[in-house]
Amino acid sequence: MKRLATMLVLCLTFLMVLGVVCLGGTTLRTTITATPETLDPATVIGENDWKVAVNLYDFLVYPSSEDASPEPSVASSWEVSDDSLTWTFHLNKGIKFHDGSELTAEDVKFSMDRMIAIGEGYAYFFTERVAETEVVDDYTVVFKLSEPFGPFLVTLYRLAILNKDLVLANLADGTYGDHGDYGRGYLLSHDAGSGPYTAVDFQIRNYVKLAKFSDYWQGISESAPDTVIATEVRDAATTKMMMGSGEIDLAHGRQEMTTLNALAAMDDIAVASIPEMSINFFMLNTKKPPTDDVHFRKAMAYATDYDAMLAIYPGSPRALGPVPPQLFGYAEDLTGYQYDLDLARQELALSPYADELDRYPIDVSYIQGNGDTAKLCLQFAANMAQIGIKVNLVEAPWVLFCNKEESLDTSPHVTNLFANASYPEAGAILELKYASWTVGGWNQNEWLQDSVFDSMLTEALTTADADARSQLYSQMQHYIVDDLCPSIYTFLSVLRPAYRSDVFRWPAGEGHPHPIAEFNFNYRFFEML
Amino acid sequence: MQSMPVFILKRLLYGVLVLLMLSFVIFSFIRIIPGDPVRMSLGPTVSEEVVQKIRHELYFDRPLVVQYVHWLGGVILHGDFGQSLFTKRAVSADIAEFLPRTIELALFSAILILVFGILLGTISALFRDSWLDNSVRLLSYLGVVTPSYAFAIFFLLGFAYYWKVFPLGGMPTLPPEIRTTGMVAFDALIHGRFALLGNALVHLFLPAVSLSLGSIAYQARIHRSAMIDNIGKDYIAFAYVVGVPRRIVILKHLMKPSFIPSLTIFGLQVAALLGNAFLIEVMFRYPGFSQYSLRVIMAKDPYGIVAVTLVFGIVFAISNILIDLGIARLDPRVRLRTTE
Numbered sequence: 001m002k003r004l005a006t007m008l009v010l011c012l013t014f015l016m017v018l019g020v021v022c023l024g025g026t027t028l029r030t031t032i033t034a035t036p037e038t039l040d041p042a043t044v045i046g047e048n049d050w051k052v053a054v055n056l057y058d059f060l061v062y063p064s065s066e067d068a069s070p071e072p073s074v075a076s077s078w079e080v081s082d083d084s085l086t087w088t089f090h091l092n093k094g095i096k097f098h099d100g101s102e103l104t105a106e107d108v109k110f111s112m113d114r115m116i117a118i119g120e121g122y123a124y125f126f127t128e129r130v131a132e133t134e135v136v137d138d139y140t141v142v143f144k145l146s147e148p149f150g151p152f153l154v155t156l157y158r159l160a161i162l163n164k165d166l167v168l169a170n171l172a173d174g175t176y177g178d179h180g181d182y183g184r185g186y187l188l189s190h191d192a193g194s195g196p197y198t199a200v201d202f203q204i205r206n207y208v209k210l211a212k213f214s215d216y217w218q219g220i221s222e223s224a225p226d227t228v229i230a231t232e233v234r235d236a237a238t239t240k241m242m243m244g245s246g247e248i249d250l251a252h253g254r255q256e257m258t259t260l261n262a263l264a265a266m267d268d269i270a271v272a273s274i275p276e277m278s279i280n281f282f283m284l285n286t287k288k289p290p291t292d293d294v295h296f297r298k299a300m301a302y303a304t305d306y307d308a309m310l311a312i313y314p315g316s317p318r319a320l321g322p323v324p325p326q327l328f329g330y331a332e333d334l335t336g337y338q339y340d341l342d343l344a345r346q347e348l349a350l351s352p353y354a355d356e357l358d359r360y361p362i363d364v365s366y367i368q369g370n371g372d373t374a375k376l377c378l379q380f381a382a383n384m385a386q387i388g389i390k391v392n393l394v395e396a397p398w399v400l401f402c403n404k405e406e407s408l409d410t411s412p413h414v415t416n417l418f419a420n421a422s423y424p425e426a427g428a429i430l431e432l433k434y435a436s437w438t439v440g441g442w443n444q445n446e447w448l449q450d451s452v453f454d455s456m457l458t459e460a461l462t463t464a465d466a467d468a469r470s471q472l473y474s475q476m477q478h479y480i481v482d483d484l485c486p487s488i489y490t491f492l493s494v495l496r497p498a499y500r501s502d503v504f505r506w507p508a509g510e511g512h513p514h515p516i517a518e519f520n521f522n523y524r525f526f527e528m529l
Numbered sequence: 530m531q532s533m534p535v536f537i538l539k540r541l542l543y544g545v546l547v548l549l550m551l552s553f554v555i556f557s558f559i560r561i562i563p564g565d566p567v568r569m570s571l572g573p574t575v576s577e578e579v580v581q582k583i584r585h586e587l588y589f590d591r592p593l594v595v596q597y598v599h600w601l602g603g604v605i606l607h608g609d610f611g612q613s614l615f616t617k618r619a620v621s622a623d624i625a626e627f628l629p630r631t632i633e634l635a636l637f638s639a640i641l642i643l644v645f646g647i648l649l650g651t652i653s654a655l656f657r658d659s660w661l662d663n664s665v666r667l668l669s670y671l672g673v674v675t676p677s678y679a680f681a682i683f684f685l686l687g688f689a690y691y692w693k694v695f696p697l698g699g700m701p702t703l704p705p706e707i708r709t710t711g712m713v714a715f716d717a718l719i720h721g722r723f724a725l726l727g728n729a730l731v732h733l734f735l736p737a738v739s740l741s742l743g744s745i746a747y748q749a750r751i752h753r754s755a756m757i758d759n760i761g762k763d764y765i766a767f768a769y770v771v772g773v774p775r776r777i778v779i780l781k782h783l784m785k786p787s788f789i790p791s792l793t794i795f796g797l798q799v800a801a802l803l804g805n806a807f808l809i810e811v812m813f814r815y816p817g818f819s820q821y822s823l824r825v826i827m828a829k830d831p832y833g834i835v836a837v838t839l840v841f842g843i844v845f846a847i848s849n850i851l852i853d854l855g856i857a858r859l860d861p862r863v864r865l866r867t868t869e
Contacts, residue, residue: 037615037616045572119575119576119579122574205627205816206814231699235811235812237682237685238685238697402569403563422574440573441573443573
């Protein structure tokens with residue numbers, strides 16, 4: 001009897017192990033700094049939201065892994081009218097949403113109309129520009145623009161295509177007329193996409209669990225993870241322990257240097273390097289004395305010790321201007337400013353404030369708890385002291401920091417912040433940073449309000465011809481950096497995710513990061529080992 | 530003269546009044562603090578038209594009193610605490626999601642505080658100035674001065690990372706079909722899901738111990754002092770003189786009055802656990818209400834802030850009422866006063 005029981009236990013154990021091996025599949029366990037707030041791609045702009053969205057949804061065009069130029073995706077081809085106002089997209093047939101229904105032009109139109117109606121997230125790309133979206137047939141959709149918009153194709157990377165029928169079947173009461181809440185409530189925790197992964201479990205501020213969509217229209221490799229669990233982990237000690245004990249395979253890329261060094265020292269842990277479309281700026285207020293004087297600003301730019309700044313964020317490349325180098329339209333011939341105290345003093349001597357520096361101490365504001373930016377500001381203050389400029393460092397909580405930026409009176413002389421391009425063209429960051437219509441936000445402490453720049457920008461954005469647009473972007477960068485010097489550009493932001501190289505391979509880990517950071521986390525391209 | 534139910538009713542009414550005042554004060558503060566929460570939530574690129582629309586929907590463009598009355602009506606009539614700009618969900622849904630987990634954590638901690646705090650305090654008092662008493666006092670000193678996050682790091686490193694006895698944080702998912710209270714271990718228990726119950730308890734153990742150790746130490750010190758204070762009283766000496774057995778003297782005549790200060794401190798400590806759990810929740814990746822509270826405050830999420838303040842207020846109010854009832858039960862003088 002005892003022997004029989006032992007045999008039974010052994011058999012059961014064997015079957016259980018077999019079951020786990022056969023049915024378990026591969027799971028990639030990753031961390032994120034915060035779970036998405038919603039799975040609705042029309043309302044979000046955050047890094048974590050889009051890391052998930054690129055897996056759940058498809059787009060008309062997809063950014064190439066080389067230079068982020070548009071490649072066919074849901075749209076197999078497209079053409080644009082001579083006046084650059086009518087864009088026609090021909091869709092692939094047989095693309096399945098996660099519920100098995102087919103993606104058609106109606107879904108594309110619905111997604112664009114919905115995004116514009118809601119007006120949040122990246123809707124500002126389209127709100128003033130897309131006059132009408134027409135469905136020609138099931139597989140042809142036409143966008144009619146109110147004015148030419150050069151970067152239109154690349155902004156479509158942010159138009160995630162939703163399953164119209166599924167969303168309409170899940171409307172709740174809301175403020176969008178016949179569309180009720182436009183499916184916002186449903187999409188808080190459900191996806192309505194056709195992407196390579198589907199959301200199977202989502203607990204806000206906890207985790208999101210994705211499962212491979214086996215009917216994905218582009219095919220999905222056997223070796224791609226079957227399940228991905230992205231857990232919110234922000235604490236450095238917990239991250240180190242989880243990585244060390246093998247509880248996570250991929251840590252988020254925003255660790256502080258001490259944490260990153262500790263992770264990198266562990267066995268089988270590698271660290272990828274993913275440049276973001278983001279630059280660290282010292283934003284100089286061009287409307288407030290003494291930073292309203294261009295010579296004063298140039299003196300500050302020459303007095304900044306860039307190598308010392310880079311030592312605070314090791315591995316980050318130096319930025320010479322406002323545009324990250326992987327963006328279309330980056331000015332290759334920009335020389336920027338180098339640390340040179342003699343030149344700094346020469347520029348300062350040309351400034352009307354040169355003889356009364358004591359009367360003009362400058363406030364340098366930075367956000368509380370924003371990585372190592374406090375150290376950058378300390379370094380900056382030390383550099384300015386070398387040419388006699390007094391600096392008051394002001395640490396501000398995020399709420400107050402933003403509030404001060406709302407008006408010129410309360411904006412400090414200098415702020416330190418990372419600013420991101422929202423699409424992979426120079427125009428994105430040039431508009432965000434320096435256009436007159438973007439003042440009053442936390443991304444522009446410069447208060448540039450320069451009519452010449454505004455005209456150049458408007459011309460560039462409405463130029464359909466890529467070469468001409470690139471040339472205009474280049475001229476703008478020279479005008480900004482060489483003539484106006486409204487900001488000091490320190491370095492390009494780089495994500496440094498640590499990962500278990502014995503668990504999976506991915507292009508970013510092989511030294512081929514995608515130019516748009518979030519697209520590096522399309523798990524379709526991961527290979528479990 | 531008033532009966533106990535009238536006493537309770539009165540306390541409840543005072544509690545409600547205080548909470549109403551508290552919510553109005555918080556509403557006023559939020560309006561005064563600089564910064565537009567809607568703009569912060571939507572980002573700088575969203576058009577002013579959309580920002581105005583959301584402001585209007587959330588009553589931010591109305592006078593303070595109008596907004597407050599509208600909000601209060603929602604709370605009273607529908608249990609609707611407004612919309613969170615931080616999670617984009619109804620605040621009531623957020624509370625239902627996050628609060629039960631922290632209550633469960635606090636309850637486990639409270640049990641540990643009560644059992645071990647009283648036990649250690651009693652042992653220490655009964656063996657006053659012995660090596661046992663000295664050891665407990667030394668440990669309780671250490672416990673009081675050591676912050677809970679230090680315990681958390683120690684336990685995580687020792688029991689979860691090196692020895693792997695416990696998991697490195699997290700909490701198992703509560704399947705929707707068995708969700709009754711939102712407390713994972715409790716719902717698992719009442720639905721007979723014992724595997725899930727075991728898993729939840731294993732996940733709760735280290736956070737609960739980390740959270741409670743400081744309070745256990747403090748509770749032990751308070752209880753020891755109360756016991757020592759009572760040991761020297763005449764009625765204890767009299768009990769011994771008339772031949773009451775030591776066990777009865779301790780359990781009936783010594784413990785009961787000593788519980789009065791202990792219970793007051795215990796109630797306040799338990800109520801404070803909700804707020805103190807923040808670091809523990811972060812370190813153990815425990816998706817609870819304390820984390821949520823801090824996030825909504827940092828994001829200046831108006832309805833979220835009012836709701837979390839109110840929840841903390843309610844917890845403190847209920848704790849105080851329970852403490853009063855407990856003390857009335859233990860102390861006949863208090864009972865007498867309430868009925869006079």
